Amino acid sequence: MAGKLTLIVGPMYSGKTSALLSLVEIYALGKKNYVVFKPEIDRRYSSEYVVSHSGMKTSALVVGSSESLHARMRELDGEKVQAVFVDEVHFLDEGIVDVAKGIIDQGIDVFCVGLDMSYRQKPFVVTAKLMAVADEIVKKRAVCHNCGEYNAVLSYRTTNDIEGDIDVGGMEKYVAVCRDCYKILSSKKTVHPQQAD
Ligand SMILES: [Zn+2]
Numbered sequence: 001m002a003g004k005l006t007l008i009v010g011p012m013y014s015g016k017t018s019a020l021l022s023l024v025e026i027y028a029l030g031k032k033n034y035v036v037f038k039p040e041i042d043r044r045y046s047s048e049y050v051v052s053h054s055g056m057k058t059s060a061l062v063v064g065s066s067e068s069l070h071a072r073m074r075e076l077d078g079e080k081v082q083a084v085f086v087d088e089v090h091f092l093d094e095g096i097v098d099v100a101k102g103i104i105d106q107g108i109d110v111f112c113v114g115l116d117m118s119y120r121q122k123p124f125v126v127t128a129k130l131m132a133v134a135d136e137i138v139k140k141r142a143v144c145h146n147c148g149e150y151n152a153v154l155s156y157r158t159t160n161d162i163e164g165d166i167d168v169g170g171m172e173k174y175v176a177v178c179r180d181c182y183k184i185l186s187s188k189k190t191v192h193p194q195q196a197d
Pocket of ligand 1: 144145146147148149177178179180181182
């Protein structure tokens with residue numbers, strides 16, 4: 001029987017990684033065989049652990065590309081892996097879509113966590129394509145940094161020194177905001193996020 005692909009997406013600080021770690025815990029408690037991957041680019045906390053903002057963590061295999069994730073899975077062939085978890089999947093290349101499909105075809109469940117949009121409200125193509133082929137999508141919200149309502153679906157960059165859509169940064173660079181506050185905060189900036197494209 002084929003496995004299932006589940007995507008957990010949302011803005012910064014929406015508890016995506018915490019949700020992933022809760023799922024990892026279920027497999028760990030059940031003494032199931034699972035693997036946790038994380039992209040090499042993310043060095044915010046610890047390179048060998050997936051760590052949530054609340055401090056939960058699990059050890060992870062660090063991969064630089066979808067191909068190296070694929071290679072690691074081939075090395076684990078025969079170990080009866082039942083689930084694969086991928087944190088920060090938006091940092092991986094689009095090859096992960098076919099790799100994930102191949103893994104679920106082997107009867108392994110795949111859980112991916114990622115940002116759905118950049119701080120410029122542009123969809124991350126990798127996440128969008130994975131959402132298209134997913135069996136289930138969990139879209140998380142965060143508490144709006146500006147108004148305090150639990151309706152933040154956007155990541156907002158608080159500084160203007162920007163290059164590209166992907167930047168690895170913590171609380172000092174990004175906040176989660178609702179759509180209304182995104183507009184309010186953007187209008188106060190000297191450089192509009194949209195105009196910086
Ligand atoms: Zn708000």
